[in-house]
Amino acid sequence: MIDIHTHIIHNCDDGSNSLELSIKQITNMIDKGVTDIVLTPHYMNSYVQTDAKIINKQFKELSEATADLKVNLHKGGEIFLNPGSNYKIDKELCIGDTSYILVETNMGEFTPGIYEILFKLVKKGLRPILAHPERYNYIMNNPEMAEDFMYRNVYLQVNAGSILGLYGSKIEKTVWQLIKSGFVHFLASDNHCRIDEYILPAAIEAIRDKIDDYTADLLTQVNPQKMLNNEKIEYFYLKEQKVEKKGFFENILRKL
Numbered sequence: 001m002i003d004i005h006t007h008i009i010h011n012c013d014d015g016s017n018s019l020e021l022s023i024k025q026i027t028n029m030i031d032k033g034v035t036d037i038v039l040t041p042h043y044m045n046s047y048v049q050t051d052a053k054i055i056n057k058q059f060k061e062l063s064e065a066t067a068d069l070k071v072n073l074h075k076g077g078e079i080f081l082n083p084g085s086n087y088k089i090d091k092e093l094c095i096g097d098t099s100y101i102l103v104e105t106n107m108g109e110f111t112p113g114i115y116e117i118l119f120k121l122v123k124k125g126l127r128p129i130l131a132h133p134e135r136y137n138y139i140m141n142n143p144e145m146a147e148d149f150m151y152r153n154v155y156l157q158v159n160a161g162s163i164l165g166l167y168g169s170k171i172e173k174t175v176w177q178l179i180k181s182g183f184v185h186f187l188a189s190d191n192h193c194r195i196d197e198y199i200l201p202a203a204i205e206a207i208r209d210k211i212d213d214y215t216a217d218l219l220t221q222v223n224p225q226k227m228l229n230n231e232k233i234e235y236f237y238l239k240e241q242k243v244e245k246k247g248f249f250e251n252i253l254r255k256l
């Protein structure tokens with residue numbers, strides 16, 4: 001199990017507020033079967049720490065403190081997309097040595113200019129992953145917009161808490177709709193170290209129950225591993241399956 005969205009680097013954002021808490025959370029995640037954790041502190045204007053030098057220092061401290069634990073830590077960020085942001089979005093903020101970068105938008109209305117920012121990132125060779133689309137009002141009101149992001153070379157990551165109903169019924173309904181439509185590439189915890197319980201395993205089980213093992217593994221193991229290897233992930237995986245099936249029947253008809 002690989003978790004690609006967490007706020008466990010201490011004293012950077014609204015996640016962990018101490019090195020001890022970070023180590024405790026990581027130990028708990030390892031116990032639940034996590035092998036790789038992507039650390040994604042918020043980059044958001046005047047809200048949290050956005051000085052990459054300080055974040056790098058905290059990451060180094062945490063990596064050294066957990067060096068004996070059986071887990072791989074990868075540094076990334078959760079970059080708030082805003083036409084007026086004061087930080088430069090480039091390779092420095094990508095996950096590990098990959099070209100994948102976790103981004104988020106305003107929770108309410110769609111911000112004009114977002115598609116232009118994403119276009120520039122994709123043109124630079126980056127691969128944006130949109131964090132928790134199911135929590136944005138504009139997606140809840142129009143889930144088809146998730147597909148628009150995919151047509152713009154943006155991957156989608158949903159939260160475990162959404163699947164478990166922790167953010168309310170509308171977000172829960174939206175997340176299942178997105179997963180069933182094939183509009184989701186990753187499932188992650190978005191762990192802010194506020195509760196002791198680590199909820200990703202329960203969300204994976206819910207997907208195994210309601211959908212299938214294939215999807216559960218795809219979103220928490222297969223795609224995250226490809227991402228860490230910096231391999232390309234298919235955007236429209238459900239449609240491609242449908243195309244293959246159509247081809248299969250066409251082949252049979254041709255033989256008759």
Ligand SMILES: [Fe+2]
Nearest residue numbers: 005078131190
């Ligand atoms: Fe987050």
